[in-house]
Amino acid sequence: MGLNDKQVNKNRNFFQSLIHALDGIYSLVSTERNFRKHISFAVIAVIMGIWLHLTTYEWLWITLAIFVVVVAEVLNTVVESIVDLIVGRKYHDEAKKAKDVAAGGVLIAAFFAVVIGCLIFIPELLQEFHVHL
Numbered sequence: 001m002g003l004n005d006k007q008v009n010k011n012r013n014f015f016q017s018l019i020h021a022l023d024g025i026y027s028l029v030s031t032e033r034n035f036r037k038h039i040s041f042a043v044i045a046v047i048m049g050i051w052l053h054l055t056t057y058e059w060l061w062i063t064l065a066i067f068v069v070v071v072a073e074v075l076n077t078v079v080e081s082i083v084d085l086i087v088g089r090k091y092h093d094e095a096k097k098a099k100d101v102a103a104g105g106v107l108i109a110a111f112f113a114v115v116i117g118c119l120i121f122i123p124e125l126l127q128e129f130h131v132h133l
């Protein structure tokens with residue numbers, strides 16, 4: 001098992017499924033620069049959340065924002081791989097559409113995360129630094 005195995009038949013058990021799912025996450029982290037950037041922002045948000053003692057309700061929104069971006073990145077990577085598998089290095093209008101729409105999905109998810117981050121962190125930071133508007 002592992003990234004270099006040549007298995008094409010169904011996974012035999014849960015352990016094998018888990019190993020391949022972890023291979024997928026490893027591949028995502030090691031090959032997708034934008035995914036690593038988003039994870040860095042997520043780590044910064046979590047550190048700030050701990051520092052600012054967010055409430056459970058605020059953590060729910062931050063967690064949702066992080067997972068929405070992660071899921072969008074996963075789908076974007078899947079679309080890119082499938083398109084490359086089908087059309088290879090050849091230009092195709094539908095390939096462009098599929099990749100651009102998938103990238104647009106990531107942008108929308110990232111925008112959602114920025115809105116959530118601003119709504120939660122700006123009031124908390126103002127309070128932390130005793131700024132009254």
Ligand SMILES: Nc1ncnc2c1ncn2[C@@H]1O[C@H](COP(=O)(O)OP(=O)(O)OP(=O)(O)O)[C@@H](O)[C@H]1O
Pocket residue numbers: 034076080087088089090091092093095096099100103
């Ligand atoms: N086969 C193709 N036919 C037409 N356009 C393509 C094709 N492959 C890529 N493109 C165009 O090039 C862009 C970049 O494609 P690429 O596969 O390099 O994505 P990427 O740089 O990994 O994207 P991301 O920044 O979302 O990770 C796509 O958004 C699309 O507009």
